[in-house]
Amino acid sequence: MDTIDRKILAELQVDGRLTLSELADRVGLSVSPCHRRVKELEKSKAIVGYRTEISPEKVGLNFSALVFITIKEGDKASLSKLEQAVDAIPQITNAQRLFGTPDYLLHVVTKDLAAFQQLYDDKLSALPGVQRLTSTIVMKDIVRARNLHF
Template identity: 65%
Template sequence: MDALDREILAQLQADGRLTVTDLAARIGLSLSACHRRVRELERDGAIVGYRAVLSPEAVGLGFEAVVFATIGRTDLETIEAFEEAVVAIPEIVAAERLFGDPDYMLRVLTPDLAAYQRLYDGTLGRLPGVQRLTSTLVMKRLKAEGAVPVAAYLSA
């Protein structure tokens, strides 16, 4: 990946609705060369998709919690079952497996505290292998999902 590929990625992260024509003009490439590079970045997995970024509050999901999960058994079968279950829960919008304790961090969006309590009691507490769940409520989001910092490494 060279500096032009990184610039393409930076531009598309900033505005995923850019046409290939506009993108080519911004980075100084011909239309065909730009189109070829974008397709290669998609094929190679650097670009994994395109989507609209939504405001949770604007769509009625203004209650956010971060849930830390500790797994009681760490055998492969339990871990796989837990991870598959987590991925299937739409209210969990981000999930990371961590080193140390706790084992997982889950970001959860619901309409309100009552909906979160129902999810916690009825679904999260019943996830495979869960030993302990700890929740904290998000008071204020300072930075939403950030862009991958490819622009910081344009000279690399």
């Protein structure tokens, strides 16, 4: 990966809807070489997808919580079951496995506290292999979906 590839990635992080022509102009290439580089970045998985960032509040998702999971067993099969179950819950917008305790951090977004409580009671507390769940309410997002800098 060279300086031009990094420029392409930086520009696409800011605006993933750029046309190839606009992108090529911004990074100082003609369209064909720019297109080849973008395809190579996709092939190498440096670019893993294109998305639209949506404001949760504007679509009625006004509640956000962080849920910490401590697991009972750390064997491969238990971890796999838990991670598959977490992946199947659409209200979990981000999930990370951590070193130390707790073992996992989930970011959950719902309509309101009542919706979160129902999700917690019905799905989160039923996750396989969980020893303890701890949650905290997000008061305010300070940084959300920040671009990577490299």
